[in-house]
Amino acid sequence: MSRLIVISNRxxxxxxxxxxxxxxxxxxxxxxxxxxxxxxxFGWSGQETEEFNGHLNMQRIDDVTTATIDLEPQDIxxxxxxxxxxxxxxxxxxxxxxTEYDRNxxxxxxRVNARFADSVLPLIxxxxxxxxxxxxxxxxxxxxxxxxxxxxxxxxxxxxxxxxRLLVSLPFHERLVGSMxxxxxxxxxxxxxxxxxxxxxxxxxxxxxxxxxxxxxDGRRIVARAFPIGxxxxxxxxxxxxxxxxxxxxxxxxxxxxxxxxxxxDRLDYSKGLGERFESFGRFxxxxxxxxxxxxxxxxxxxxxxDVASYQQIRxxxxxxxxxxxxxxxxxxxxxxxxxxxxxxxxxxxxxxxxADIGLVTPLRDGMNLVAKEYVAAQNPEYPGVLVxxxxxxxxxxxxxxxxxxxxxxxxxxEAIKRALDMPLAxxxxxxxxxxxxxxxxxxxxxxxxxxxxxxxEGTSGTSPQKE
Ligand code: GDG
Numbered sequence: 001m002s003r004l005i006v007i008s009n010r011x012x013x014x015x016x017x018x019x020x021x022x023x024x025x026x027x028x029x030x031x032x033x034x035x036x037x038x039x040x041x042f043g044w045s046g047q048e049t050e051e052f053n054g055h056l057n058m059q060r061i062d063d064v065t066t067a068t069i070d071l072e073p074q075d076i077x078x079x080x081x082x083x084x085x086x087x088x089x090x091x092x093x094x095x096x097x098x099t100e101y102d103r104n105x106x107x108x109x110x111r112v113n114a115r116f117a118d119s120v121l122p123l124i125x126x127x128x129x130x131x132x133x134x135x136x137x138x139x140x141x142x143x144x145x146x147x148x149x150x151x152x153x154x155x156x157x158x159x160x161x162x163x164x165r166l167l168v169s170l171p172f173h174e175r176l177v178g179s180m181x182x183x184x185x186x187x188x189x190x191x192x193x194x195x196x197x198x199x200x201x202x203x204x205x206x207x208x209x210x211x212x213x214x215x216x217x218d219g220r221r222i223v224a225r226a227f228p229i230g231x232x233x234x235x236x237x238x239x240x241x242x243x244x245x246x247x248x249x250x251x252x253x254x255x256x257x258x259x260x261x262x263x264x265x266d267r268l269d270y271s272k273g274l275g276e277r278f279e280s281f282g283r284f285x286x287x288x289x290x291x292x293x294x295x296x297x298x299x300x301x302x303x304x305x306x307d308v309a310s311y312q313q314i315r316x317x318x319x320x321x322x323x324x325x326x327x328x329x330x331x332x333x334x335x336x337x338x339x340x341x342x343x344x345x346x347x348x349x350x351x352x353x354x355x356a357d358i359g360l361v362t363p364l365r366d367g368m369n370l371v372a373k374e375y376v377a378a379q380n381p382e383y384p385g386v387l388v389x390x391x392x393x394x395x396x397x398x399x400x401x402x403x404x405x406x407x408x409x410x411x412x413x414x415e416a417i418k419r420a421l422d423m424p425l426a427x428x429x430x431x432x433x434x435x436x437x438x439x440x441x442x443x444x445x446x447x448x449x450x451x452x453x454x455x456x457x458e459g460t461s462g463t464s465p466q467k468e
Contacts, residue, residue, distance in 0.1 A: 002128060002129045003127070004452065005040050006040070007041075008041070009043055009136040012027035012031075038063050040064075040066070042068070043068060047068075047071075048071065048076060049072055051072055052075065053070075069116075074108065079109050079112035081308055082104065086098075087105055089271075091166065091167070091170060094160070094163075094166060096169055098270070106172065117146075121147055127151075129154070130144070130149070131452070134156070141153045142182035144182075152455055153182070156227065160196075163199070173204075177205070185222070187225060187451055189229060189368045190397050193226070198213065228395075228397070229368050232444045240377065244345065247351065248347070248351030252352055261298060261355055261357055262281070262359075262417065263298050263299075263352055264277060264297065264298070264299040264300070265299075265353075266299075268303045268341065270310060271363055276362065276364070276413070280412075280414045281297050281336070281360075283411065284417045295421070297338070298338045300340050301339065302341065322337050350378045353385075356375070358385055359388065361393065362405065368393065375387055376435045376436055381432060386403060388420055391405065398442065403416045
């Protein structure tokens with residue numbers, strides 16, 4: 001069996017056996033694949049060093065090896081806070097108004113990608129499969145090729161891929177996308193993002209796409225495909241039934257004293273549509289004043305990327321909106337929005353999801369959105385809650401039995417809340433059953449195995465002759 005080399009911006013160091021529940025689903029899935037393949041996970045340690053030295057910090061836990069490097073402050077500024085989070089992230093989430101183009105960011109991005117390539121190079125053996133993750137590392141495959149790596153290399157993009165008309169606003173977009181054609185497999189979350197990528201490739205690069213979605217380029221065949229990511233279903237359901245989850249469930253239920261609970265769980269990010277969600281909830285409270293004291297919105301929003309100005313702004317904006325809505329609709333013994341800027345252990349989170357009558361997942365744009373799937377998995381199938389889901393989340397293409405909404409329309413979301421509250425139990429059950437089947441069958445293990453199979457070259461028409 002080939003070894004697997006996973007490369008991502010950050011490495012989630014596996015916990016010792018028995019403590020796996022403390023990790024996110026993606027880390028669990030990748031770690032188990034790495035264990036099966038005796039693999040290595042390479043990336044940035046998250047630490048700063050005064051001057052880059054390429055020193056590899058290797059750790060081995062069970063059969064998984066992690067290898068990390070430290071980056072210097074300029075790298076972190078230009079590559080991570082800069083090009084990744086101030087240029088590509090907003091652009092890929094259709095926010096060209098927030099997209100910053102700075103030559104130093106672009107240079108820093110290429111420099112750090114080259115540093116990643118140099119550092120990981122000595123770890124790659126001839127039969128290894130190399131799996132690169134996300135928008136931080138788009139040119140990494142081509143840099144590895146330049147250094148003579150002939151292995152199969154794949155990329156999975158966790159974010160959306162923007163329409164060509166938006167992407168062309170990025171200076172040197174041809175260079176960035178051109179570099180991606182050195183991968184053997186390019187994976188997207190959904191057919192929609194895949195379609196936008198293929199459209200760009202045809203229109204801007206003049207390449208032809210075969211009927212099966214493959215692209216012939218420079219004597220090689222590139223597989224571009226959708227691989228919708230899922231959650232670690234088994235782990236999540238087990239967590240939702242744990243003592244910690246039950247305690248969290250009861251704690252929340254007791255605190256709301258019979259009110260209906262709506263829950264939102266999101267990194268504090270402008271792509272998640274939190275401001276619009278709060279406004280919609282405010283509209284609901286205003287339109288249905290008789291229900292206003294009977295509902296509560298619990299919004300868990302751990303801060304992220306606090307070094308970037310647009311993230312500081314969204315934080316201020318949400319604090320203002322929360323204050324405004326609570327000021328208008330609270331009573332002496334009741335506050336409609338509980339807005340919490342911190343994270344909770346996964347099992348507690350599962351208990352909160354289970355206690356919520358409505359899951360509000362309303363991003364303006366999202367590659368997939370795992371919270372929607374976690375909410376479904378955490379429900380009691382006898383008395384399931386209702387998922388209200390943005391049509392602009394990748395998950396909406398699979399979770400078609402949710403109440404799909406336009407998150408920009410506060411009327412639409414407000415009415416969906418009303419519909420969810422009124423939904424008869426039989427309809428809740430039948431919708432939940434179908435949602436659950438999708439979440440269970442297309443879980444993270446399925447996603448990972450499908451990608452690794454494609455990377456291995458299984459099930460693809462035509463071989464990928466290795467480049468000399
Ligand atoms: C990117 C893409 C894609 C959140 N708060 C807490 C907590 N979380 C966990 C959730 C969930 C994860 O973080 C968030 O995943 P999402 O998928 O919702 O969103 P992104 O972070 O933007 O992820 C996205 C994903 O990559 C995977 O490909 O789906 O589209 O943007 O698992 O539960 N976890 C804990 N405490 C919290 O308070 N423990």
